[in-house]
Amino acid sequence: MDVVVIETRPLGDRSYLVHDGEVALVIDPQRDTDRVEAAAAEADVRITHVAETHLHNDYLTGGLILARAHGAEYLVSANDDVAFDRTPMADGGTVQVGRLTVKAVATPGHTHHHLSYVVSDGEDQAVFSGGSLLYGSVGRTDLVSDEDTEDLTRAQYSSVRRLAAEAQPDAALYPTHGFGSFCSSGPASSARSSTVAEQQESNHAFTDADEDHFVRELINNLTAYPSYYAHMAPANRQGPGPADLTVPESVDPAELSRRLADGEWVVDLRHRVAFASRHLQGSVSFEYGRGSSFTAYLGWVLPWNQKMTLVGSEEDIEKAIRDLSRIGIDSPDAALGTDPSALAPGTAVVHYPRVGWAEMLHGRSAGDVVLDVRRTDEYDAGHVAGAVNVPLHELLGRMAEVPAGTVWVHCATGYRSGVAASLLQRAGRQVVHVDAKYGPS
Incomplete structure (x- = not known):
């Protein structure tokens, strides 16, 4: 055997x-x-x-x-x-x-x-x-x-x-x-x-x-x-049918701009560091890569069965299409390329700060908000004093609960907080992405 x-x-x-x-x-x-x-x-x-x-x-x-x-x-x-x-x-x-x-x-x-x-x-x-x-x-x-x-x-x-x-x-x-x-x-x-x-x-x-x-x-x-x-x-x-794993033709730049302007879900697969430094306004970050839990978090966080456009390299998009098919997210559109300004000319290219844990603890101004997007059980086991807890998978439905002010958003490793930072910025908030392993001491 x-x-x-x-x-x-x-x-x-x-x-x-x-x-x-x-x-x-x-x-x-x-x-x-x-x-x-x-x-x-x-x-x-x-x-x-x-x-x-x-x-x-x-x-x-x-x-x-x-x-x-x-x-x-x-x-x-x-x-x-x-x-x-x-x-x-x-x-x-x-x-x-x-x-x-x-x-x-x-x-x-x-x-x-x-x-x-x-x-x-x-x-x-x-x-x-x-x-x-x-x-x-x-x-x-x-x-x-x-x-x-x-x-x-x-x-x-x-x-x-x-x-x-x-x-x-x-x-x-x-x-x-x-x-x-x-x-x-x-x-x-x-x-x-x-x-x-x-x-x-x-x-x-x-x-x-x-x-x-x-x-x-x-x-x-x-x-x-x-x-x-x-x-x-x-x-x-x-009894599910077969998956379509083909990579579609790249979305026309003008069409991608329209989708962003209309608030459709445009998912950037690049590393969260690249996204934070330069990305299309209105896009969201779901870093694709080994060990990133990309499939589980995208399927968990974004509304089910809504139109989606993936942005990234052809290799990442091909792999992401396969992964998403496993949970029933079929045939997303794609914008092939890693240069945001070339993918949708006319759409603003924006950024937000990335910081380490020491900066999060000591670099905030009065009135800034600390948002912890870990699960409730993680938060209950230990958290930064005064931090607001809205788990990432609940953030879209609870955005109004995030207090006013610049939001310093953290999780356990930086992955979930990267997703959360992009969702917050898309909603019009000023954000700082704490891209570091959790460590309040």
């Missing part, structure tokens, strides 16, 4: 190609299925089965697309209400994928009908746990509804024990979430691999012998999650 990991770092998730050298099972593929196709071609295997551990809340699946393209069986929980044909899987159900035996194990918690899969080749086992058992923690349990959260948390506590009982201790563990995804909960580990036995020794879902305590702690430590999640599960029930 070979397992090929297909990582989606911008969303903190993994998909898997599991094969016996001839035929393959794909688990939890994302919508841009060309990556799976490439992995299967490199391994020289045929995709005969595609499986979902659950109806995903943080991305659009590529499962239906892939299954149809290959005439593969599509394994989906029998209890999930979906609008397409599938091979219904229930607890204890098995399928044969070449020399591999795939057994479904009901592991409710992340969702009501969550399944994990135990795959065996007769000697070795691998456990594909989706949003159930993660490295160091478990999948969050509050995505279905507030009313269901406690029951699902208790189910999660039981599910990891049931899963461990179904697997060999040395079985390799392959979760879908837990690599930066907001679908994770608790003290997720930074491990890149693990086994069932290792998790039994270290994961708080196992080591906490008091179920009530585990439930209280997990629920109390759940933090905010992206608003676009509300659109993912309904779309996955219908």
Whole structure:
């Protein structure tokens, strides 16, 4: 049995190609299925089965697309209400994928009908746990509804024990979430691999012998999650279509100027340093790059399903289009180029100051405002005296709550505050971007 990991770092998730050298099972593929196709071609295997551990809340699946393209069986929980044909899987159900035996194990918690899969080749086992058992923690349990959260948390506590009982201790563990995804909960580990036995020794879902305590702690430590999640599960029930990953022709300069003047969303992908020093008036900064959480924050902060134009290099725009397709933001327009004045002649090119933490602490004038755009839980754990807290994902709806005066805006690292500074300036405020790691001392 070979397992090929297909990582989606911008969303903190993994998909898997599991094969016996001839035929393959794909688990939890994302919508841009060309990556799976490439992995299967490199391994020289045929995709005969595609499986979902659950109806995903943080991305659009590529499962239906892939299954149809290959005439593969599509394994989906029998209890999930979906609008397409599938091979219904229930607890204890098995399928044969070449020399591999795939057994479904009901592991409710992340969702009501969550399944994990135990795959065996007769000697070795691998456990594909989706949003159930993660490295160091478990999948969050509050995505279905507030009313269901406690029951699902208790189910999660039981599910990891049931899963461990179904697997060999040395079985390799392959979760879908837990690599930066907001679908994770608790003290997720930074491990890149693990086994069932290792998790039994270290994961708080196992080591906490008091179920009530585990439930209280997990629920109390759940933090905010992206608003676009509300659109993912309904779309996955219908079965998403393929993504269009083509880069469109560049928007005409006069048209880009019109869009800015009309208040449309024009998203600048350049580094936040370049944006602060020089950008088109009315544009907003969502820096694209490794580790930037670009997809999650753009989908979280900007209004859903509104016209959008991406501004940046062709390489960044191509990658951003792929990333955004995974959460259902399809076919944005593009203005190719990194020189603001050339992209929209006649539109003002503006800037705002960037400062470090020492300047933020000691360089403000009387009447200036400190705006902390971290999440509420981060603010409650410690903040600058007198700072106003409006989390970035709430800023557009709460702009009127930011007091008058020049706004010095900070977060934990500088990324979120860069987005916030651009939104504030777009709204007509005087801003200073605190582009530094949080450090009030």
